[in-house]
Amino acid sequence: MEAAEDWLVESLRLYQDFHAFDLSGATRVLEWIEDKGVFVAGYESLKKNEILHLVLPLRLSVKENQGLFPERDFKVCHGGFSDRSVFDLKHVPNTRLLVTSGLPGCYLKVWQVAEDSDVIKAVSTIAVHEKEASLWPRVAIFSSVAPGVLHGVRLSGLKVVDLASQKTTYTSGVSDSEELSSLQVLGADTFAFCCTSGRLGLVDTRQKWAPSENVSPSAGSGGGRWCAEVGSRGIASLCSDGQLCLLDPRDLCHPVSSVQCPVSSPSPDPELLHVTWAPGLDNCLAISGFDATVQVHDVTCWAGTEGQAEPLFTHRGHILLDGNAPDAAPLVTTHTWHPRKPRTLLSAASDASLHVWDWVDPRASR
Template sequence: MRTEVPGYRDQRGPSHTGANRCNKTGSPVCLAPEPGPPPTEPCCHSRVLTALECCAPCDIVSLSCRYQDFHAFDLSGATRVLEWIGDKGVFVAEYESLKKNEILHLILPLRLSVKENQGLFPERDFKVCHGGFSDTSVFDLKHVPDTRLLVTTGLPGSYLHVWQITEDSDVIQAASTIAVQEKEDSLWPRVAIFSLTTPGVLHGVRLSSLRVVDLESQKTTYTSGVSDSEELSSLQVLDTNTFAFCCASGRLGLVDIRQKWAPSENVSNGRGGPGAAGGRWCAEVGGKVRSPGPSIAILGSNGQLCLLDPRDLCHPVSSVQCLVSAPSPDPELLRVTWAPGLDNCLAISGFDGTVQVYDTTSWDGMGNQVEPLFTHRGHIFLEGHQTDTTPLVTTHTWHPHKPRTLLSAASDASLHVWDWVDMHASS
């Protein structure tokens, strides 16, 4: 039986300016969080914001008028995992090292599952569909497509853990482990899933330990076979035979597992390219990897972002400086993601308590500073954090089918679901 998540209920916390907005006459309009008698005071405690068209200038336009929807929730612990299962469910997992860490399969509130805003719904909380506990920290989690299996990784990094979502109960239970070739105290294996007839788990700490393991037989079906000790920062499966790797140094490659190790790489780290500025890097390949044009985004811990064409990885199409106030305080949390439902649109996080959305359409040349199309600052403002206690966004993800809807989580255990308004398109 599904139960409501304790702590996920909309909070009635201190008032914040985001809940009031202006109507066309410029007078305040307040949206009641649920049906009932009119409140005696403005209902500025609701964590659910629904945008209204605003034709009068006001000092809160930066929040209320820029969201089509905005929902804030509180988890029991911070997560670095937001992994979709279908378009109505998402996995979260805690990552603290000194306790049992909870893994939850959450179902989105009905309001967030419909295609159009249809007003108020009786159920506005996430619901727990399944849950379990890990004895180790969970830094990443992958759902194996078309199965009830999950694979997690974290510290200590000696093993990957395979989990099964039970059919006759609400439990996520441990199923098996996969031994990691190179065991290092401070490093954890990156992981991705090949969706084959028999799924394969791609994992590795360094290039030298990269391998694909058959999930059923646990036999190794592919290895890099090299002694290269470059540390990995991200892995991504592109199709049934191809994956991309990104090293912490900014080295990036595309690999065909049908062949011996011969990746197409950005071996030149010349002016403007990844690695030239130092720091730590992560990458994501967009859905149009087979189409002409830049479909690979690689993000550095200093805010440099390069776009690469997979046909020529050695020469970035563009290299820009994102509008970040300082280098990432925890480069492990760097994240860049392409919007699946929007052309030339991506998001970045891991620098502070914000998520920035950029339109890459007009990017060209090297070294230009670019302005974000939209910045989500809710993790900072909703709790009234002081500068020295500002939470850090730990991860974000785009909704699979709602073009401008994202989920983001932060180190204070906040979880936000927000649908942003493109102010440039609106004007």
């Protein structure tokens, strides 16, 4: 308890702003709609799980701190129920549609956020041909006049489906059985994939399948599972053992940097690994999925291509705020950067806690 009290005092220096909330159930989803609301969804098995559209407290929606506001909690704007676990949720930009993926059942579900009520209702499903009981499709959205859903369990089943007609507009057309860990749309005709082995690829859908890729897994992975995200500084690829690589999209076979993040042990659930680039800070990224913390790194601080990477900032609130002992602390299930506030992040954990925090750059006070 003393450690928690010390952290609360220290947090006054560490954070510009900090809010803690409790959801009705843990979530693996934090999907932005514009910059004032997020979607969350439960992932428990054998029960109905809530899908909620939450609006941020007014204090978090203004550009500057303007004193006290009457609403200091998230507000439920819309809600619905899923009859299965929701492992991924994507909002289709400029529409009221959502696409979810999860288990059981290898298919995607399309939802609509009502305009004249507070209901989120299921409107259709998208069939997925892979029928592997323990695996679920990764999802990304092509945002255009006719939105498309990019999805796949393995490279062999990777395809783009027109959301309105549900006609397939692109397929990989290969027999490659590599399991996917993440998909990311990069432009009107391009996307990136990451396989659990660490294999990365950049694809142009205007051409027959011929990705620019690093066919072999990253060196030193020791059989760990990988995830990745493309940002303005390149591709960040994260392994379940804490290895973090930075790659230039023009040369995926030779990492620009390869460092070891200070994690006490490999991720207990590699499905929850996340690496995300800060949209408002060119050099920063965040990682989670190893324990109850979120680490923020400045990639310009990495000297050379090997060695230990010390985080610029570590969010420990999910450990200490509720007085959890380190061996009983929850696992961070996901995190996301605020689209407009450069140092503001949201993070969720397996104890159903949801934190919004604006960290102070420790270098600013030097």
